[in-house]
Every structure is written in C-alpha cells, then in structure tokens.
Amino acid sequence: MSDRTALVTGGTGGLGAPVTTHLLERGWRVVVPWLVRDELSRLPEHPNLHLVQADLDDEAQLEAAIAVATADPSAPLFGVVNLVGGFTSGQRVHEAPIAVLDSQLNLNLRTAYSVTQAALTHLIRGGGGSVICMSAAATRRPFPGAAPYIASKAAVVALVETLALEYIEDHIRVNALMPFVIDTPGNRAAMPDSDRRNWAQPxxxxRVVEFLLSEDG
Incomplete structure (x- = not known):
C-alpha cells in the first residue's frame, strides 16, 4: 500500500493515533491534520507520516491539508478517514441549550462532510477510493441524556449512505463504523467505574479501518 495516501482527521487522538500508527505500519503514506501540539507525542516518527497544522473548520487550512494529501503523484490520495468528533451527555432535551446540538453537529457531521467534500474531486480523478466516517452504536440503541450526540451521529449514517449511492459509479466506497464505547484514555477518565469488557479496542x-481502505474492503 506504499503507493497510496490516507488522510486521517483526528489522527492524533485517542483513537486516531492507533489508526495512524497501524496504517503507517501497513505501508500507507498518511497525512494527519493537527491542532493540539501535545498530542503529537502519541505518533511515531516515520518517513511516511506527514503532519499539517490545520483547523479543518477553516476552508483555506482544510485546502492546505488536502494539498499535502495530494502532493505525491506516486502515492495518490485514496483513503479519507474521518475521526474528528465529540461526545456530550447528561442533559435531557429540555435541559440542553441548542448550542450543544450545534456543537455536536459541527464536530460529528460538518467536519466529516467538509473534509469528504474537499477530497472527492481528487478521489474521482484518481479512479476511486474509500471514505470512512465514525458513527456510533447509540444511533441504533439510544440512551437518555445524549440526544444531541446521538442525533449528530445518526446524521453521519445518513450522509454515508447517501455518499455511497452518489459515488458508486466513481468506484468510491463509503462506510460508517458504529462502535460502542471506545477504550481510550479520555473515556476511561470520564467513566472510571465502568465495566470495560465490551468496550471497543482502538x-x-x-484493523477494520485498514481493511475497509484495502482492496479486500
């Protein structure tokens, strides 16, 4: 896979760092936009890792990240892995300000939409690709107190299903992953007394991400 590039948003996070590391180990050229400098220590030094400081909400900075991802003609952009996201819970709908919903939609839906939109022209030009977005099992098994989060993740599923139909003739596969709680340091800190036996391991x-990016996917 050394002749292909994957753009991994959120690639320095609790889930993103293991995904980035695994793709590098499998031979991918990986481009990771980043904002939090302290998170860079989670990633290994690697000749195929390209870090781009970028706020993906800023159109110019997003385009700069895409430019790096498409800069090597010997390793064209093929994979887009949208891992940027956020979680909130604890308030029922009548207690949660509308700003909470706006924030969750921005983190979980808008970023995936805008990054994918920016990459699609390049994937089409290259003859195909694979796009992966993060949804959640809670969209099928909701729980009280997290309506903004669950609604935003359900919107991701709708986006993915539509993208998969729109771009099938362009040989672009689009999938959503829907894990339960992911076993990250942040989730362990937020839920220290939880039973972690059923948590998804980064x-x-x-490995699922790499499978979906591969020809076997």
Whole structure:
C-alpha cells in the first residue's frame, strides 16, 4: 500500500493515533491534520507520516491539508478517514441549550462532510477510493441524556449512505463504523467505574479501518 495516501482527521487522538500508527505500519503514506501540539507525542516518527497544522473548520487550512494529501503523484490520495468528533451527555432535551446540538453537529457531521467534500474531486480523478466516517452504536440503541450526540451521529449514517449511492459509479466506497464505547484514555477518565469488557479496542478499529481502505474492503 506504499503507493497510496490516507488522510486521517483526528489522527492524533485517542483513537486516531492507533489508526495512524497501524496504517503507517501497513505501508500507507498518511497525512494527519493537527491542532493540539501535545498530542503529537502519541505518533511515531516515520518517513511516511506527514503532519499539517490545520483547523479543518477553516476552508483555506482544510485546502492546505488536502494539498499535502495530494502532493505525491506516486502515492495518490485514496483513503479519507474521518475521526474528528465529540461526545456530550447528561442533559435531557429540555435541559440542553441548542448550542450543544450545534456543537455536536459541527464536530460529528460538518467536519466529516467538509473534509469528504474537499477530497472527492481528487478521489474521482484518481479512479476511486474509500471514505470512512465514525458513527456510533447509540444511533441504533439510544440512551437518555445524549440526544444531541446521538442525533449528530445518526446524521453521519445518513450522509454515508447517501455518499455511497452518489459515488458508486466513481468506484468510491463509503462506510460508517458504529462502535460502542471506545477504550481510550479520555473515556476511561470520564467513566472510571465502568465495566470495560465490551468496550471497543482502538487496535481492533484500526484493523477494520485498514481493511475497509484495502482492496479486500
């Protein structure tokens, strides 16, 4: 896979770092936009890793990240892995300000939409590709107190299903992953007393991501 590039948003996070590391180990050229400098220590030094400081909400900075992802003609952009996201819970709908919904839609839906939109022309020109977005099992098994989060993740599923139909003739596959709670340091800190036996392991998700990006996917 050394002749292909994957753009991994959120690639320095608790899930993103294992995904990025796994793709590098499998021979991918990986481009990771980043904002939090302290998170860079989670990633290994690697000749195929290209880090771009970028706020993906800013159109110019997003285009700069896409430019790096498409800069190597010997390794064209093929994979787009949208891992940027956020979680909130604890308030029922009548208690949660509308700003909470806006924030969740921005983190979980708008970023995936805008990054995918920016990459699609390049994937089409290259003859195809694979796009992966993060949804959640809660969209099928909701729980109280997280309506903004669950609604935003359900919107991701609708987006993915539509993209898959729109771009099938362009040989672009689009999939959503729908894990339960992911076993990251952040989730462990937020839920210290939880039973983690059924939590999804980042290493397992990384292998699924790599499978979906591959020809076997």
């Amino acid at each position: 290493s397992s998700i990384a």
